[in-house]
Amino acid sequence: MAKIVVNGENQDVQLPLTVAGLIKLNNVLQPEMVSVQVNEEFVDRTEFDTLQLKENDSVDFLYFMGGGC
């Protein structure tokens, strides 16, 4: 098992694991709508399927929030 940090919290995952795999593992609703940062760098959506995560990576899922009224 490898430790990565997801939205500030430790998660034990099995490597190899892609960004797309982590999205699935975290049951992200509407994966096509989430923005992802790995170690504070934005990941292009086209790289979700190929970018491999490493031990101690820090991943942030950013969600759209459109309300205000």
Added chain:
Amino acid sequence: MYDFTEEELLRYSRHILLQDVGVEGQEKINNAKVLVVGAGGLGAPVSLYLAAAGVGTIGIIDGDVVDLSNLQRQVIHFTKDVDTPKVLSAKEKMLAINPNIKVNAIQDLLMADNALDIIKEYDFIVDGTDNFPVKFLINDACVMAGKPFSHGGILRFEGQTFTHVPGSACYRCLFGAPPPPNAVPTCSQAGVLGAIAGMLGTIQAAETLKYITGVGELLTNKLLTFNAKTMDFRKINTRHNSHCKLCGDNPTITELVDYEQATCDLKKH
């Protein structure tokens, strides 16, 4: 140099007492011009606090009238204001709190063809809108015009905000492009706890006053998110995205566009 009257010295005494603000900071506030886009859940607390703080000129733009369903959270509008244009209702309350300020009530929608013209008059812009097309329009117009702004979004029990100044991460750095209409629910579809609007709106008002006075550290290159169910607050470090289509290395967005939005959102805010 702003010439404070006795009344103003007393009115703003709790600001002036703050070592970081003082008379000089209050003078900056009195000379500042802020545009609030949207007189709704976020625009209400933002406008009230900025008016109370003495922001010299406050522009407020919204094309809507007050609806009974707004009153659960849009605390600047009262029951008697139902069916009144929101900007007129908001202007009345702002001037009632502080008759020393000037309020520009703009009863219109912010669109690609008027955005740059409207924002150019102001020092800082606050996004208090309820839909993605206008959130992206505010972002694009502000980045193009080199204006700082505060982004705000709320939904259900959650909120998010960041502050942009020229050179820092913009909304497109974080989210690219608006989601397709109806792909992400809005408050009018999914609901929102009224007090969340107050929580996020007052953060935006504080950021505005921090920007004006130069006090503290802004939420630039940071996305602040919170979930009121657990009262977890989190600051996510972000940075300028070199792939950003607006402010990245090879920008492809060079003019403003009006994105399509779900028609149900246009009606009942």
